[in-house]
Amino acid sequence: MAYLPIEDQGVIGKMRTVTLVGIDGGIDWFCCPNFDSTSVFGAILDDVKGGRFSIHPVHEATAHKQFYWPETNVLVTRFLSDEGVGEVIDFMPVAAPNGDNRPQIIRRVDVVRGRIHWKVECEPAFGYARDSHEVIVDRRGARFVSSELALQLCTAVPLTHTGKGVEVEFVLEEGETATFAVVNISSPEDHGMTPSESLGEDMFSSTVEYWRKWLSQCTYKGRWREMVERSALVLKLLTFELTGAVVAAPTTSLPEHLGGFRNWDYRYTWIRDAAFTLYGLLRIGFTEAAEGFMAWMEARARETGPQGPLQIMYGLDGRHELTEITLDHLDDYRGSKPVCVGNGAYDQLRLDIYGELLDAVYLFNKYGEPISYEFWTHPRDMTNWVCDKWDRVDEGIWETRGGQKHFVYSKVMCWVAVDRALRLADTRSFSAIDRGGWKSETASTRRSKRRAGTPSSTRSCNHTAPTPSMPRV
Secondary structure, eight states, rough: OOOOOOEEEEEEEOOOOEEEEESEEEEEEESHHHHHHSSHHHHHHHOTOOOOEEEEEEESEEEEEEEOOOTOOOEEEEOOOOOOEEEEEOOOSSEEEEEEEOOOOEHHHHHHEEEEEEEEEOOOOHHHHOOOOOEETTEEEEEEESSEEEEEEESSSSEESSSSSSSEEEEEEOOOOOEEEEEEETTTOOOOOOHHHHHHHHHHHHHHHHHHHHTTTOOSSSTTTTHHHHHHHOOOHHOOOOOOOOOOOOOOOOSSSOSOOOOOOOOOHHHHHHHHHHHHHHHOOOOOHHHHHHHHHHHHHSOBTTTBBBSSETTTTOOOOOEEOOOOOOGGGGOOOOOOSSOEEEEEEHHHHHHHHHHHHHHHHHHHHOOOOOHHHHHHHHHHHHHHHHTOOOOOTBBBSOOOOOOOHHHHHHHHHHHHHHHHHHHOOOOOOHHHHHHHHHHHHHHHHHOOOSSOOOBBOOOOOOOOSSSSO
């Protein structure tokens, strides 16, 4: 199967990992159990070796359409053909009615009109297609077992073993349904869930209810409300519920342009991207996600590293080292090698992150919950550090890999850091220790940012643009 355009990939998830579902009915990206785990389905990085789970009509559809169930992250892929109209409804249960909180993908196949001949092909490729696996087929479906991970494909439809995967063809009449579920299991003996149409329907209902209840917090009433709410739903998918961290994007190694080499791994938490995400959610009423991130951020503030109080990025669990490696056995999207996992920019110096973070703290205090004095001590110490270091060279907003320079944006954001710290201190009557020095430094940074030069080249940079309304897949 050919590579789809990136815009033809929909996204579903459950705040631990996400799944990309193509308009052709193929799952081309899924890491398990977390965002930054190794891939199980990775056809988006190698159409031949990457692994895929596809459900599509046998007879080619005359038209495809993909949309979300209203006010949810439940994805519908519709196929229109001479046979009739069929749909694949994809979602990851957020609040499973049976209490099962393991990563799961539910794929419900429906026929709206006519009689559709369907084909299902499931061939995982564990560990970025490096790990071999065993396939066990039984009456419950199939189990795929590698040395590090085991998955079960649960279904009542009989499956045929095809070497590294399974497949089946079947026919559904109008009004009929078949359900397929991919479940993370603990061992080959763990049979996961029992395939049941009623359980699939219960999971669908509870997932729709969860997303609609979450979205009901939205306070935005202006123009393009549907677009704003859709953006909020996507940003929520990028939060990691176990720690409160926010990933910059759910994928790795998609090229900036075809044939290019700037193929970075974005499945980590950048201070800047997370701060902008926090800003967007706070301004439209979603304070819970902001609280989780602030707790995660406070833990990072206690872990001063060699480049200052903060790193520019962290793992979802707060780990500091994100060693970058190249996977030469994968061709990457449309042959745009290299495929990189990890990110070598993790130990760079970026002065702008302090401005973005303190602005987020200021906004959280204003629109979310008042920060405590204990929490305030961390922004205060960061501000003192910024006052001492703002005039240093750094790698800048684009994380250039060609050496440190002076960047206007870095100087501006250092000024923002001190300005927001002063505002917080005034608003909450917190002690600022060196208030006079802070005010003096804001004046100095104003003068300096007018003199600072910009680099003539951003060769081999780590491009991390502000988090948009849709994720960088």
